Amino acid sequence: xxxxxxxxxxxxxxxxxxEALILAGRAVMAEKGIDAAxxxxxxxxxxxxxxxxxxxxxxxxxxxxxxxxxxxxxxxLKIEKITNEFDDPExxxxxxxxxxxxxxxxxxxxxxxxxxxxxxSEAIFRMMGPFAIRDLxxxxxxxxxxxxxxxxxxxxxxxxxxGLSLAITRKEISASVIEDAMVRLLCMTGIGEQQAKxxxxxxxxxxxxx
Amino acid sequence: xxxxxxxxxxxxxxxxxxEALILAGRAVMAEKGIDAAxxxxxxxxxxxxxxxxxxxxxxxxxxxxxxxxxxxxxxxLKIEKITNEFDDPExxxxxxxxxxxxxxxxxxxxxxxxxxxxxxSEAIFRMMGPFAIRDLxxxxxxxxxxxxxxxxxxxxxxxxxxGLSLAITRKEISASVIEDAMVRLLCMTGIGEQQAKxxxxxxxxxxxxx
DNA sequence: GTCAATTATGAATAACATTCATTTATTGAC
DNA sequence: GTCAATAAATGAATGTTATTCATAATTGAC
Numbered sequence: 001x002x003x004x005x006x007x008x009x010x011x012x013x014x015x016x017x018x019e020a021l022i023l024a025g026r027a028v029m030a031e032k033g034i035d036a037a038x039x040x041x042x043x044x045x046x047x048x049x050x051x052x053x054x055x056x057x058x059x060x061x062x063x064x065x066x067x068x069x070x071x072x073x074x075x076x077l078k079i080e081k082i083t084n085e086f087d088d089p090e091x092x093x094x095x096x097x098x099x100x101x102x103x104x105x106x107x108x109x110x111x112x113x114x115x116x117x118x119x120x121s122e123a124i125f126r127m128m129g130p131f132a133i134r135d136l137x138x139x140x141x142x143x144x145x146x147x148x149x150x151x152x153x154x155x156x157x158x159x160x161x162x163g164l165s166l167a168i169t170r171k172e173i174s175a176s177v178i179e180d181a182m183v184r185l186l187c188m189t190g191i192g193e194q195q196a197k198x199x200x201x202x203x204x205x206x207x208x209x210x
Numbered sequence: 211x212x213x214x215x216x217x218x219x220x221x222x223x224x225x226x227x228x229e230a231l232i233l234a235g236r237a238v239m240a241e242k243g244i245d246a247a248x249x250x251x252x253x254x255x256x257x258x259x260x261x262x263x264x265x266x267x268x269x270x271x272x273x274x275x276x277x278x279x280x281x282x283x284x285x286x287l288k289i290e291k292i293t294n295e296f297d298d299p300e301x302x303x304x305x306x307x308x309x310x311x312x313x314x315x316x317x318x319x320x321x322x323x324x325x326x327x328x329x330x331s332e333a334i335f336r337m338m339g340p341f342a343i344r345d346l347x348x349x350x351x352x353x354x355x356x357x358x359x360x361x362x363x364x365x366x367x368x369x370x371x372x373g374l375s376l377a378i379t380r381k382e383i384s385a386s387v388i389e390d391a392m393v394r395l396l397c398m399t400g401i402g403e404q405q406a407k408x409x410x411x412x413x414x415x416x417x418x419x420x
Numbered sequence: 421g422t423c424a425a426t427t428a429t430g431a432a433t434a435a436c437a438t439t440c441a442t443t444t445a446t447t448g449a450c
Numbered sequence: 451g452t453c454a455a456t457a458a459a460t461g462a463a464t465g466t467t468a469t470t471c472a473t474a475a476t477t478g479a480c
Contacts, residue, residue: 039467039468040468048429049428050429050430050468051428051429051430051469051471052427052428052430054468054469060468115326116326117330117372118325121376121377121380122380125377151383152374152383152390152394153394155373155377156391157370158373159370159373159374160367161366162327163331163334163368164365166328166331167331167335167362167365170332170335172331173361173365180362181362184400188398190403248436249436249437250437258459258460259459259460260438260460260461260462261438261459262460262461264439265459269438270437
């Protein structure tokens, strides 16, 4: 996976501030959530003027999408590092799913960013092209689905996980159902309940710390 | 299913305005979406002062939840009318799922209310108690799950459908996948892919018009 | 150094959600 | 019917904040 890097002065200058803004946005949003985070504080944190944020991001939502996309991207990198050693596509898929569940239900920064469906949907969309799809293609065989189906299933699963996470955060349901939730989500791929349970029960290596 | 009706002067007066506000909120939000809808316009539409809205709803989000809850409730009533004639719990579940998918992906009012995960989550939560759970309990047998599991699965499915709907609205995926999405969601219950496909393919009666 | 193009700035704007002191309506007791 | 008490409704005022835009600073090419 490579990031397209436009060369030249403009791009280099932009990339620097863009990075700082994404990090600042992540920090502020992690502390207060998307809604309570103000663009002014993000700007301050990144050491730029208020208006500068808007030369990099169309709107606050656009910034939030970039932040969430970055979270996903970082997680995807970590996952990839490990799953490269797997050769079983089912295990890859299951491990990816578990990692997403863990992040969404356990990590404060993630949880703070899960209250806007549109932001989530857009972030997933942006991730689909460069990265996620490829691994999903490999995992496609497990349910004998087409590629479109795999990305659809993955996308629906992510939104389902958001619902799971919100319910747990609000103590509407107990965190003990996470294990079971994973089984259900694996069932979505079309493998049977038995296999889903086995996949969910397998131990997986811990993610590398960034 | 019965709605608790508190008697007396207060409740009676309140119910009138509350109803008007929910309807007004639904109208305005259907036209502009939650974000662009203003509390002032909702108040005007309901023929009350700006402050009055806040004696019925804690916040704009709270109003949005009430509106979405009402949408769900109305749909649930329609579904119940038909499914009373079914005796096969699997069919009940499948029909309910298809109805929710149709609403979320096809109805403008619904689509406008699906951009805030927290609102959706809270609305689902409020619906769970009085109504949905009971039918889900009946449907529980199909996958040999416990009640908690059934409500968990249902909740995750609803959020998944939101993701589906958003992606279709943004033209990120084609509406032709809806059929397939339903199969995947049915798979979540633990029935096999075969049975899920059969259930999804069955013709169902149209919902009664309100 | 000069220049044109690009980027950064932050004060100003406009839009709303929300509050609250005040007014109005409703109630049951007498 | 009158009245005091209570509940509701009101809408102008407040405060916050996303966003804009005229101006200033910075850049690399020459």
